[in-house]
Amino acid sequence: MIEDKKKKKNFASFNKKQAFKQLNLTDLMPWKIEAQPIQASDFFQKRLERLQRFDLEGYEESKKLLIDAICEEALEGCEKLKIWKGAALETDVTSGNVDYLIAERKRYLEAPFLCIVEAKKDDFEQGLAQCLVEMQACQIQNRKIGKEIDVFGIVTNGDGWRFYKLTPENTAYETLLYGIAHLDEVLGLVHYVFQLCQQNLD
Numbered sequence: 001m002i003e004d005k006k007k008k009k010n011f012a013s014f015n016k017k018q019a020f021k022q023l024n025l026t027d028l029m030p031w032k033i034e035a036q037p038i039q040a041s042d043f044f045q046k047r048l049e050r051l052q053r054f055d056l057e058g059y060e061e062s063k064k065l066l067i068d069a070i071c072e073e074a075l076e077g078c079e080k081l082k083i084w085k086g087a088a089l090e091t092d093v094t095s096g097n098v099d100y101l102i103a104e105r106k107r108y109l110e111a112p113f114l115c116i117v118e119a120k121k122d123d124f125e126q127g128l129a130q131c132l133v134e135m136q137a138c139q140i141q142n143r144k145i146g147k148e149i150d151v152f153g154i155v156t157n158g159d160g161w162r163f164y165k166l167t168p169e170n171t172a173y174e175t176l177l178y179g180i181a182h183l184d185e186v187l188g189l190v191h192y193v194f195q196l197c198q199q200n201l202d
């Protein structure tokens with residue numbers, strides 16, 4: 001059993017080429033999301049003001065404060081979902097801890113796994129590599145319980161947000177990069193993806 005564990009490749013160790021080969025992909029399809037912008041609540045605006053007392057630029061952990069706040073705001077109205085931070089995820093060949101894993105709202109974590117959010121300081125290429133193999137791991141676990149559903153992914157450094165979708169047919173989609181200079185648009189996009197996740201529970 002210990003030997004099997006050693007053979008598993010950690011999500012964080014994949015580069016882009018390795019990730020594409022792992023999923024048997026040669027390219028990503030463009031994904032244009034038609035989502036309505038969402039006005040930030042007063043609570044969220046106040047929280048953003050308070051977060052300015054933290055360093056939100058220097059370190060990955062700092063950026064997660066901003067990502068936490070945006071995910072928390074965008075989760076409003078998606079009562080069936082829960083975000084698990086640092087959750088362990090594995091398959092027969094890959095393993096690791098996911099920055100944010102979205103699943104059904106329960107006291108314990110189990111499949112179906114719906115969406116992962118990968119927080120990267122500024123390395124979107126490495127974020128993409130990790131996101132792809134983590135999405136594949138979610139898909140493998142979902143199949144074990146008979147769930148053939150789209151799995152979603154988000155790569156962000158807090159300021160920039162890019163969205164991904166992996167279908168059961170193994171087609172992967174990617175959006176353009178969206179920035180929080182247009183905060184209402186980003187909140188709308190994250191909320192839209194969370195809504196798709198919630199629909200996949202039914």
